[in-house]
Structures are given as C-alpha cells and as structure tokens.
Amino acid sequence: MSKIYLSKESALLVIDVQDKLLPAMPEEDRALCLKATNTLLALAHELGTRIVYTEQYPKGLGPTEPGLLEALKSSAAIRVEKMTFDACLAPEFHTQLIELPHQIVVCGMEAHICVLATVRALIERRHQVIVPFDAVVSRRPAYRDNGLEQMRVAGATITNHESLVFDALRSAEHPAFKRFSKMIR
Numbered sequence: 001m002s003k004i005y006l007s008k009e010s011a012l013l014v015i016d017v018q019d020k021l022l023p024a025m026p027e028e029d030r031a032l033c034l035k036a037t038n039t040l041l042a043l044a045h046e047l048g049t050r051i052v053y054t055e056q057y058p059k060g061l062g063p064t065e066p067g068l069l070e071a072l073k074s075s076a077a078i079r080v081e082k083m084t085f086d087a088c089l090a091p092e093f094h095t096q097l098i099e100l101p102h103q104i105v106v107c108g109m110e111a112h113i114c115v116l117a118t119v120r121a122l123i124e125r126r127h128q129v130i131v132p133f134d135a136v137v138s139r140r141p142a143y144r145d146n147g148l149e150q151m152r153v154a155g156a157t158i159t160n161h162e163s164l165v166f167d168a169l170r171s172a173e174h175p176a177f178k179r180f181s182k183m184i185r
Contacts, residue, residue: 005167011100012044014053014072015087015108015115019062025109029137029144034065036135036161037107039183041071043165044105046176051077052096054087056114086117088125103128105164106156107135112147119151129156132164 006012014037022030044051053072055064058081063069072079082090088097104127108115115136122129131151138144152158162184169177 005164006044006047006049006105008048009101010103011050013104013106016054016056017065017068017108019065021061022065024139025137032134033137040161043168045075051075053077054080054082057083085114086121088121105130110138111136111144112138116147116150119156120154123155131156131158132161133158134160
C-alpha cells in the first residue's frame with residue numbers, strides 16, 4: 001500500500017458534521033470526532049490538501065457545526081449540499097470527484113450510513129480511502145463499529161487521526177510538529 005497520510009496528493013472529505021445531528025451522537029464520541037476532525041482539517045490546511053465537505057439536507061439538519069464550519073471556510077474548503085446518503089451520487093459532488101486525487105481521507109457522520117455509503121462508492125471508483133476511526137461517529141457505538149468493519153472489508157484503510165498526523169509530519173523536526181503535538185494531547 002502507498003502512503004496513508006494527508007499531503008498535496010490527497011484529499012480530505014468531511015461528511016455531514018451538522019449542528020442538528022450532533023446532539024444525537026454519544027457525548028464522548030461526538031467530542032472525539034470533532035477534535036479529530038478539527039485536527040485533520042488544520043493539518044490538511046497546513047499541507048495544502050484539497051478539502052471538501054458535505055451537508056445532508058441542511059434545511060432539516062442545519063449547517064455544519066460552527067467551529068468546524070469556520071475552519072472549513074478559512075481553509076477554502078468546497079461545500080457540497082446533498083440529499084443522497086452516498087455523496088458520489090450528488091451531482092455537485094460528482095463534479096468535485098473528477099478532480100479529487102486518488103487518495104482520500106474520509107471522516108464525519110454517521111459512520112454506518114453516509115460515511116459507509118460514500119466510502120464504498122469511492123472504493124468502487126478505484127480511490128484509495130483512509131478512514132480514521134476516531135473521526136467518525138454514529139448514534140450508537142455498535143453501529144459505528146459495524147460501519148467501520150464494512151468499510152474495512154470493502155477495502156478502506158482504518159486508522160486513527162494521530163497516525164495520520166505523525167505520518168504526514170514525518171519527523172519531530174517538521175516546523176509544525178510542536179503545534180500538532182499539542183493539538184492531539
């Protein structure tokens with residue numbers, strides 16, 4: 001397998017981390033998902049990684065969580081509104097997909113619905129997909145775990161956000177090492 005870290009040659013896809021859906025997630029899992037996603041977003045911004053985020057039916061589920069949304073906007077992330085569970089079926093996402101690199105790191109919610117459907121579709125389209133298990137969440141931990149197992153069986157690499165950070169930085173001599181070390185503690 002080739003490298004499994006964020007770089008200019010990869011993309012970060014954040015799926016449906018929306019305000020009205022977040023309270024349905026277990027508090028500890030929700031907090032970890034937000035922390036991991038924010039860390040990966042900061043890393044992607046630092047490295048010049050292409051960033052795309054989706055919002056599932058925002059009229060009903062609201063916008064992306066405010067702190068994350070601010071970081072996404074400051075990173076010039078591309079927003080895709082969708083009604084389909086599989087983001088690849090959304091016409092606006094399909095336009096972005098054509099330009100996305102081969103390697104895509106996927107995070108968001110819910111792991112067993114929209115994340116799973118999108119990951120399978122990306123793999124079917126021959127993308128190398130990496131899913132940090134601590135940056136995805138579902139209403140029930142067993143559903144998240146089941147979704148992650150299905151993604152693994154489909155061919156996704158399951159990892160964690162800390163591994164992605166240190167793989168990308170490569171060395172404690174990286175200029176951003178201290179900043180990211182503090183972020184993951």
